[in-house]
Amino acid sequence: VRRGCIQVMEGRHCFGHLTIEENLMTGAFTRRDGNAAIKRDLEMVYNYFPRLRERRQSQAGYTSGGEQQMCAIGRALMSRPSMILLDEPSMGLAPQLVEEIFEIVKKLNEGENVTFLLAEQNTNIALRYAKYGYILESGRVVMDGEASALRENEDVKEFYLGVGGEGRRSFRDVKHYKRRKRWLA
Secondary structure, three states: OOOOEEEEOOOOOOOOOOEHHHHHHHOOOOOOOOHHHHHHHHHHHHHHOHHHHHOOOOEHHHOOHHHHHHHHHHHHHOOOOOEEEEEOOOOOOOHHHHHHHHHHHHHHHHHOOOEEEEEOOOHHHHHHHOOEEEEEEOOEEEEEEEHHHHHHOHHHHHHHOOOOOOOOOOHHHHHHHHHHHHHOO
């Protein structure tokens, strides 16, 4: 944490018995720069996540999944990281909320100069918001490159974005065959 790297784990992991604001303040636990700086950062988190300001006195366990995800990201921001490892931020959320969270992450990356390393199975949205991507199969990097190039790659389109593969017997057969032929050879 003191080195500037924070992980927001899959499943949100808020302290359900604490309020949203108390959860956010736990992220500032290791900081030594004084209350004024912490209050400024709390205000910054509320500016990026206005819904948290509205719910700040609510127990986190009684908020929606999207609000809990926002709280987990906000708590990470309170430690003033240079990098946040974001694990499956879209898991269990409504598509509209996923879009909102990814938009905020993009703004945080640009506005607060925070790097996000994202692990996400929703390839469509991940490649839409990422600058660079890695495709992993069984723990091995099988492809990497600029996100825009990966979005246009025929194999990525077919296997991960659900586009292409005309005249194929089944998605599973094609995926297995091409992987074996191309990536595991």
